Amino acid sequence: MPIKIVRNDITKIECDAIVNAANSSLLGGGGVDGAIHRAAGKGLLLECMKLGGCKVGQANLTKAYKLPSRFVIHIVGPKWKGGQNGERELLESCYHESLRIAADNNCESIAFPLISSGVYGYPKDQALKIAVDTITSFLIDHDMLVYIVVFDKSAFQISEKLFSDITSYIDDKYVDTHFIFNRSRRDEYGESTVLAETQILSDDFETCELQAPQCPTMGVPKAASLADMVNQIDESFSQMLLRKIDEKGMTDAECYKKANVDRKLFSKIRGDAYYRPSKTTAIAFAIALELSLEDTKDMLMKAGFALSHSNKFDIIIEYFIINENYNIFEINEALFAFDQSLLGV
Ligand code: AR6
Numbered sequence: 001m002p003i004k005i006v007r008n009d010i011t012k013i014e015c016d017a018i019v020n021a022a023n024s025s026l027l028g029g030g031g032v033d034g035a036i037h038r039a040a041g042k043g044l045l046l047e048c049m050k051l052g053g054c055k056v057g058q059a060n061l062t063k064a065y066k067l068p069s070r071f072v073i074h075i076v077g078p079k080w081k082g083g084q085n086g087e088r089e090l091l092e093s094c095y096h097e098s099l100r101i102a103a104d105n106n107c108e109s110i111a112f113p114l115i116s117s118g119v120y121g122y123p124k125d126q127a128l129k130i131a132v133d134t135i136t137s138f139l140i141d142h143d144m145l146v147y148i149v150v151f152d153k154s155a156f157q158i159s160e161k162l163f164s165d166i167t168s169y170i171d172d173k174y175v176d177t178h179f180i181f182n183r184s185r186r187d188e189y190g191e192s193t194v195l196a197e198t199q200i201l202s203d204d205f206e207t208c209e210l211q212a213p214q215c216p217t218m219g220v221p222k223a224a225s226l227a228d229m230v231n232q233i234d235e236s237f238s239q240m241l242l243r244k245i246d247e248k249g250m251t252d253a254e255c256y257k258k259a260n261v262d263r264k265l266f267s268k269i270r271g272d273a274y275y276r277p278s279k280t281t282a283i284a285f286a287i288a289l290e291l292s293l294e295d296t297k298d299m300l301m302k303a304g305f306a307l308s309h310s311n312k313f314d315i316i317i318e319y320f321i322i323n324e325n326y327n328i329f330e331i332n333e334a335l336f337a338f339d340q341s342l343l344g345v
Contacts, residue, residue, distance in 0.1 A: 002260040003135050003146050005332065005342065010149040011039035015109035017071040017102050018064070021116065024076050026054050031118040032151075036072060040065040044072065057093035059101045071105060073098045077116030080123070088130060091116055095134040103142060111147035124152075132329050139257060166334055169319045173309040237277060237302040238269045244289045244299075259288035260328055260343065279305045283317055284343045290326045293318060313340040 010018050010032060020036045023029050026048045028037040037044055043065040051060050051074075060074045075098050078090035094115050102110045112131060116122035128150070135146050235243070245255045256266040261284055269275045277285075282303040286296040296317075297307055307314040316338060320331050332342045 002257075002262055003132065003139070003148060005132075005148045005150060005336075007150050007152075009035065009151070010111055010113050011035050011067060013111040013147055013149060014068045015111050015145070015147060016069060016107035017061075017073050017098075017105070017110045018067065018069045019098050019110065019112045019115070020072050020074045021077055021113050021118070021120075022054065022074040024053050024055065026051050026060065026074055029119075032113040036067070040067045040072065048074065057090045057097060059094070059097040061101050061105060069111070071102075071107065073101055073110075075115060077120055077122070080116065080121035083126075087116075087122065088126075091122065091127065091130050092134050095131060096138070099135070099138045099142070099144070099146075102144065107144065109145040109147070111149050113149050113151070129329075136329075143263065145262075162334065166316055166319055166338065170312055170315045170338075173315045173318075235302065236273050236275075237282065237299065238273055238275050240299055240302055241269065241285055241289075244291065244295070248289055250289070255285070255288050258328070259284040261285070261288075277303050279303070280341060280343050284328065287317075287320075287326050287328050287331065287343065290324075291321070293321045296321055312338055316340060 006013075018036065021032050023033065028034060028045060028048070044062060047062045051062075054060050054074060054076050056076045056078055058076065062072050062074065064070055064072050075094045077094050078085075078087045080087055095112070098112065099110070112135075114122075114124060114127045114131060117124045117127035128148070131148050135148070138144075139146065245252060248255075250258075252266060252270070253263075256263060259281075261281060265281070269277060279300070282300050282305060283296070286299050289295075291299060293307075300306060307318055309315060313335065316334055317331070320326070320334070325331070328343055335342050
C-alpha cells in the first residue's frame with residue numbers, strides 16, 4: 001500500500017495508529033505531543049506515567065483514548081546537533097521501530113508526524129526525505145497504509161535551482177502556447193496584429209473542434225460503419241499498462257509500489273480491460289514505468305487524458321519526464337511547491 005502525504009492535524013486522522021513525537025519522560029509536552037495529549041484526554045497521560053520513560057529511537061504503544069485511532073505509538077526523536085552526531089540513523093530507527101510495533105499489533109494504517117522537525121530542530125526537508133525513504137523500504141515487504149502528516153508547507157523545500165528551472169520551463173511553455181496561437185490567428189486573417197489576449201485561446205480551440213472534419217488527421221473513411229469502427233478499438237489503458245510492465249521486466253508489485261498506488265486499485269485495473277483511472281493514477285504509472293514523453297502521452301490518451309501546456313501540473317510532469325527524473329517523491333515535492341495536486345495521493 002502507498003504512502004500518502006497529507007497536510008492535516010494528526011489528531012484528526014482516522015487510522016489504526018498515530019505516532020507521537022514525544023520526549024523521554026513520555027509525560028507530554030508541546031508541539032504534536034501536546035496536541036495528541038489534549039485530544040486523547042487524561043487516560044493517555046495516566047497510561048504513559050506507567051511506562052517509566054523512553055530512550056531516543058525506542059517506541060512504546062498505548063491506547064488512543066478519545067482519538068479516532070486505536071493506538072498511539074510514542075517515539076522520541078533525536079535532537080538536531082548539526083547532522084554529524086548520528087541524527088540520521090536515530091531518526092531512521094524511529095520510523096523502523098514505529099512501523100515494526102504497528103505491524104506486530106496488526107495495524108493496517110499508521111500516521112506519522114515529521115518526527116524531530118519541530119522543537120528538536122531537524123531540518124524539515126531532510127526529515128521528510130528520511131521519512132519517505134525509510135517508509136518506502138518498509139513497504140516493499142509489508143502491506144500498510146502510511147500517512148505522513150505535514151503540518152506546514154516549509155517541509156517541502158525543493159532546491160532553488162530546481163524551482164527556477166521548473167519556473168522557466170513553465171514560462172517557456174506558456175510562451176510557446178501563446179506564440180503558436182498568435183501566429184495561427186495572423187495566418188488566418190492575413191494580418192500581423194498580435195493578439196495577446198490569452199482568454200481567446202479557449203474560443204480558438206472550439207473553432208478548431210468545429211472545423212475538425214476538414215482536418216486531414218481526423219479523416220475517417222466515410223464508408224466505415226459504426227460497428228466496424230467500434231470493432232477496431234485500440235489497446236486500452238490497462239492493456240497498455242500490463243504490456244509495458246512485461247516489456248520493462250517488472251513485476252506487478254514493483255510497478256504499483258513504485259507508482260505509489262494501492263494494491264487493491266491495481267487489482268481492479270488488472271481485472272478490467274476498460275478501467276478508467278484518474279489522471280494522477282495514469283501519470284503515476286507512466287512515471288513508475290519510466291515511459292518516454294511520447295509513451296506517456298499515448299498511455300494518458302488511452303485513459304482519456306492529455307498533457308497540455310495550458311496548466312502548470314502538466315508542464316511540471318513533462319519537465320520531469322524530459323529530464324528523465326522519475327522519482328515520484330521529488331516530482332511530488334515540486335508539485336507541492338507549485339501548489340499543484342500530488343501524484344498517488
Ligand atoms: N499534527 C501534525 N503535525 C504537527 C502537529 C499536529 N497537530 N503539531 C505540530 N506538528 P514537534 P519534535 C509538526 O515539535 O521536533 C515536544 O514538546 C511540527 O510542525 O511536535 O520531535 C515533545 O514533548 C513539526 O514538523 O516534535 C518533545 O519535547 C513536527 O510536527 C519535543 O517537542 C514535529 O514537531 C519533540 O520535538
